[in-house]
Every structure is written in C-alpha cells, then in structure tokens.
Amino acid sequence: MMAKPQVYSQFTVTSGSLCYGALHNIWDGATSPIQQFPTFVARHAGGTVKAQILQYNVTAKNGTWNSFQLVAKDTDRVCAWFVSHSDVDPEVEIDKILHVSGSPYEDDSGSQFNNENTVAEAVLAIGRYDWGYYDNRGKEELGIDDEANLANFDTQVFGEGAGLVDFGTAKTKVMQWQKNEPHEIDTQPGGIWMFIPGGEYMFGRFGFDESRTAARSFLFFTTHTYFTHTTFVGLDQTLRVEVSDEEKFQRFLRKGRDLEGLEKLKQITSRESSLQLPTESEYLGPYDIHQYILTSTDLNAIRIRPGVKANKFVEPLQELCYTCLNEIIMSYLEFFIAPASSHDTVAAAAASLFPRHSEFDTVDSCMYSFLTRPYSDPIPNFDSGAVGRRAKAFLIPRCEDNSLVRDDNFIAGVCACIAFLLSEVLDHSRNCAWRGKLIPVDIRLGVFNDDALRNMFKYSRVFWKGVDQPFQVAGSSHATEPVRASE
Incomplete structure (x- = not known):
C-alpha cells in the first residue's frame, strides 16, 4: 500500500469563502466583499517595495478541508503548511x-x-510584502501596536504565523486567537492557525479549481522553506527534486531568457531617469570582427590571472562574451584613448585621462600606473605584443599623424590598461554563484552596476543593443551563428 500524506487536522467551510493571513488581515478580510479569482492584481504605487493589493478573502469550496504539516526531510521540523479540500x-x-x-x-x-x-494555472500568489506586518488594515480595530510588539521581540518565539478560516466565523476566531500566543497552533471546526518556527517573511499560494470559481488549496511557507528538502509528514519524497548546477544551467539555456542581458538593461534604465546615457548618434561600433583586439586566449589569460575571481566562459555563449568584451574595449579606445594620444608625452596623456590618479586605490590611480609603468604586472599567456599591434592598428586611423600611438611605450601602457579594465569587468561579473559560468548578461550587469566601468564603456552600441548575430542553444528556438573573436 502506497504511503499517503498524513492529515494534521480538518475543518469545515460552509460560507463559500475563506479569510486568511495575520489576525488583522483576517479581520479586514471578514469586513470586505468576497473576492472572486482575480485575473489582475493591482500593486501599490511608488517606492522600491513591490506589494500587491489584496482583500484577504477568497471564494472557496464548501466542505471538509484537510491541513498537512510540511517538514524538513528526515526531521520533524515544520517549515510549511498545506491545506486543501x-x-x-x-x-x-x-x-x-x-x-x-x-x-x-x-x-x-x-x-x-x-x-x-499564474492566471492560466488558476493560482493566486501572495508575496512577503502583501500581508502580515506590512499591511496596516485591521490593526487599529484590534488594538495591534507594532512598536509594543517590537519591544517584546526578544521574549517571543521566532517564526511566522497565519490563519485560514471560514468567512462566516472569521471574526469570532480572530477574537479567540488573539488571546493565544502567536506561536500556538490552533485547530477549530471552521479553520486553523498555523505557525512556522524559525520562519521569516511569509508567502502564500491559493490553488483554484479549473473554472476559477473557488479556492481548493492553500500553501503557506517562509523564506527558509526549501522545497527540495521539504516533504509531507508520512512521505519520504521531497516536494521538488534538487538538480545539479549543470542541469540548472542547461535548463537556463533552453529557456533562453535574456541570456545577453539586453532586456534587463532596458528595464533598469527605464526606472533610473537620472542616468546620463549616450544619444543614438554618440554610440560607437559595432566594429569589424577582423579588427578585434583580444583573442579568446588573451581573455582567458586575464580571467585566470592572480587576483581575478571570474567564472568560466562556456559554450554556446562564449563567443558573445568575447564580442561584448572586445566591443566595449574598442569603444573605450576610440572615445577616450584616441583623443588623449594628441598629448606630447605619455605622462601628460595619463594625467588628462585619469585626473584622480593621486587618490589612493581608485580606478584612476591604477590606470595611471599601468599607462605610465606598463611592464610592472605581466600576465602569463597574455600576448601583450600582439594585443599592442592590433590596438595600434585600430587607433592609427582614429588619431593624428604625430600622436602617441606611434610610441611603443604608450601602446604598451594602453595594453596594460586594457588588461586591468577587463580584469575589473570579469571580477565584477560573478553575478550567479550557482552557475559558475560566465555569460553575456553577467558581463553587462557587472559593468552597469559599477559607476566607473559604466562611464568608461557607455558609448559601446553593442553593450546596450547587442549584435544581430544568432546563436544556437540545443533544444531551444534560438538558432544562430555565434560571432567569433579574432584569433
């Protein structure tokens, strides 16, 4: 006989509706019109916190409901609750x-x-800021004083509690539960008060029937609920299967969700009106791939140089990484280095490029040092001679005839600056710890989130807009040909 989840308690719904949440949420829900399944949930305007506007009641199936404790596997520690018809x-x-x-x-x-x-699957999601402490409706009526509760915080059992109760008896149950300690689990004929010890920030999920006319289930969990390690009491199988990092990565690739990070940049910049971005006419690139300055060998040498903590380039996205890195460096050379090459000496060019070079441990001080003393920190397997020749070939058409680009020491300094900048970019691009792999979205976010790097590379068209080059991810619809870095 197959094992089944062990029922913790039962209650009965007779009103065709349930109220839910903290005590003041339930109280407010009991005084509000009964809510049908929402096809759209409004959010509070303004601020950085995304909070949905809910009414703390839902239509629900009449009849007997079962509650189940969800526990950390191989323990009796409650880390979530599930309630269903x-x-x-x-x-x-x-x-x-x-x-x-x-x-x-x-x-x-x-x-x-x-x-x-969620609408398609008849699920209503309740986020951490949608209920509980974060919504004040009902607090005054119940005499709830947040400041007094915070003053007594050290004497309280740490965790999160929420109730689920028949609409018809909700106010009565609130008055009863208000006499109890928040951590006391309480079952009633018309509902249940649930508590998750050690939990922080509570979340809820209602499941509705196929016609979306009535809720038939409710999941209550917290930040510290890990469903890959959680199971029903009475079962061994966890609710989700833990997958390896490689499996996660392959699934991530198959979904193909903004792997380059272009949509992410659009979203961020649309919210930050204070950012000063280039106009369309100010963008530089894309450049001829045959002029690319850095090969895959050069970029990997920088990636593994001592002091740099960077993830690995991987197929099928490594070529897009190489392209992005070459494009941002070349835009930097064209916009900043080419004009500065008109100075008479390397020191004068360095002073104009890096005015804050006298300030300790700044990007300017490091760049000034590398431009004026280029041989101080050689990188194994980084072909500075070949990089210098390609950088020089790129700069000559963009500089005056008597510019510093014909000075070997200046070009050597430029190469050292390139290596330093890319070390910074790769070090800042470790955005996803579980992945352990470097993809274009990491590079773009690493640059964007650092003010100095963003200002240096903001003129690159490819950084903001990408390239019209397709790439192939096995099992996905993103069929394209990668751009290859010049070898």
Missing part, C-alpha cells in the same frame, strides 16, 4: 502550485507575482 489530491495540487509559483528563493520556481502564467 478533501476532494483534492494534495501531492498533485502542491506540485502544480510549485511549478507555477514556488519560493522566490529557489531556482526555476515560476513567478512570485500574479501574472498571465
């Missing part, structure tokens, strides 16, 4: 919910907000 298979239902809207702190967990995907 007795007609619902709890294992099938929770699997559906977790696929469309699981924990935002786990990979490949769907959406943390309500959108077309």
Whole structure:
C-alpha cells in the first residue's frame, strides 16, 4: 500500500469563502466583499517595495478541508503548511502550485507575482510584502501596536504565523486567537492557525479549481522553506527534486531568457531617469570582427590571472562574451584613448585621462600606473605584443599623424590598461554563484552596476543593443551563428 500524506487536522467551510493571513488581515478580510479569482492584481504605487493589493478573502469550496504539516526531510521540523479540500489530491495540487509559483528563493520556481502564467494555472500568489506586518488594515480595530510588539521581540518565539478560516466565523476566531500566543497552533471546526518556527517573511499560494470559481488549496511557507528538502509528514519524497548546477544551467539555456542581458538593461534604465546615457548618434561600433583586439586566449589569460575571481566562459555563449568584451574595449579606445594620444608625452596623456590618479586605490590611480609603468604586472599567456599591434592598428586611423600611438611605450601602457579594465569587468561579473559560468548578461550587469566601468564603456552600441548575430542553444528556438573573436 502506497504511503499517503498524513492529515494534521480538518475543518469545515460552509460560507463559500475563506479569510486568511495575520489576525488583522483576517479581520479586514471578514469586513470586505468576497473576492472572486482575480485575473489582475493591482500593486501599490511608488517606492522600491513591490506589494500587491489584496482583500484577504477568497471564494472557496464548501466542505471538509484537510491541513498537512510540511517538514524538513528526515526531521520533524515544520517549515510549511498545506491545506486543501478533501476532494483534492494534495501531492498533485502542491506540485502544480510549485511549478507555477514556488519560493522566490529557489531556482526555476515560476513567478512570485500574479501574472498571465499564474492566471492560466488558476493560482493566486501572495508575496512577503502583501500581508502580515506590512499591511496596516485591521490593526487599529484590534488594538495591534507594532512598536509594543517590537519591544517584546526578544521574549517571543521566532517564526511566522497565519490563519485560514471560514468567512462566516472569521471574526469570532480572530477574537479567540488573539488571546493565544502567536506561536500556538490552533485547530477549530471552521479553520486553523498555523505557525512556522524559525520562519521569516511569509508567502502564500491559493490553488483554484479549473473554472476559477473557488479556492481548493492553500500553501503557506517562509523564506527558509526549501522545497527540495521539504516533504509531507508520512512521505519520504521531497516536494521538488534538487538538480545539479549543470542541469540548472542547461535548463537556463533552453529557456533562453535574456541570456545577453539586453532586456534587463532596458528595464533598469527605464526606472533610473537620472542616468546620463549616450544619444543614438554618440554610440560607437559595432566594429569589424577582423579588427578585434583580444583573442579568446588573451581573455582567458586575464580571467585566470592572480587576483581575478571570474567564472568560466562556456559554450554556446562564449563567443558573445568575447564580442561584448572586445566591443566595449574598442569603444573605450576610440572615445577616450584616441583623443588623449594628441598629448606630447605619455605622462601628460595619463594625467588628462585619469585626473584622480593621486587618490589612493581608485580606478584612476591604477590606470595611471599601468599607462605610465606598463611592464610592472605581466600576465602569463597574455600576448601583450600582439594585443599592442592590433590596438595600434585600430587607433592609427582614429588619431593624428604625430600622436602617441606611434610610441611603443604608450601602446604598451594602453595594453596594460586594457588588461586591468577587463580584469575589473570579469571580477565584477560573478553575478550567479550557482552557475559558475560566465555569460553575456553577467558581463553587462557587472559593468552597469559599477559607476566607473559604466562611464568608461557607455558609448559601446553593442553593450546596450547587442549584435544581430544568432546563436544556437540545443533544444531551444534560438538558432544562430555565434560571432567569433579574432584569433
């Protein structure tokens, strides 16, 4: 006989609706019109916190509901709760919910907000800022004083609690539960008060029937709920299967979601109006790939140089990384180095390029040092001679006849600066610890999130807009040919 999830308690819904959340949420829900399944959930305007506007009640199936404790595997530590109508298979239902809207702190967990995907799967997502402490409705009526609660914080059991109760008896249950300690689990004929010890920031997910007319399940969890290590009491199988980093990466590639980071940059810049970005006519590039200055060998030599902590370039996206890195460096050479080459001496050019060079441990001080003393920090397997020749060939048509680009010491300094800048870029591009692999979105975010790097490379068209070159990810629809770095 197959094992089944162990029922913790049961209650009955008779009003066709449930109220949910912290005590003041439930109180507010009990005084609000009953909410149908929403095809759109509004958010509070302004601020950096994304909070949805909810009413803390939902239509729900009448009848018997079962509650289940979800525990960390091989322990009795409660880390989540699942409640569902007795007609619902709890294992099938929770699997559906977790696929469309699981924990935002786990990979490949769907959406943390309500959108077309949650609507399609009849799931209502409740985020950490949507309820509990963060919503004040109902607090005054119940005499809840947040400051007093914070003053008594050290004497309270740490964790998160929430109730799920029949609409018809919600106010009565709130008055009863208010007499209890928040960490006391309490079952009633019309509902349940749940508590997750050690939890922080609570999340909820309602599952509705196919017609979206009534809720039939509810999942309650916290930041510290890891579904790859969580199971029903009575079962051994975890609710999600943990996959290796390589499997995550291959799944990430197959989804093909903004692997270059171009959409991410658009989203960020649209929100930050204070950023001073180039006009369309100020962009530089894309450049002829046969003029690219750095080969894959050069870039990997920089990546593994002592002091640089960078992930590996990997197929099928390494060529796009090489392209992006060459393009931003070449735009820097054209916009900054070419004009500075008109100075009479290397020292004068360095002073004009790096006015803050006297300030300790700044990008300017490092760049000044490398431009004026280029041989002080050689990089194994970095062909500075070949890089210098390609940089010189690129700069000569863009500089005056008697410019410093014909000075070997200046070109050597430029090469040292290139290596330093790319070391900084690669070091800043370690955005995804689990992946351990470097892809174009990491490079773009690493540059964008550093003011100095962003200002140096902001004139690169390819940085902001990419290249019209397709690439191939096995099993995906992104069929293209990668741009190869010049060898």
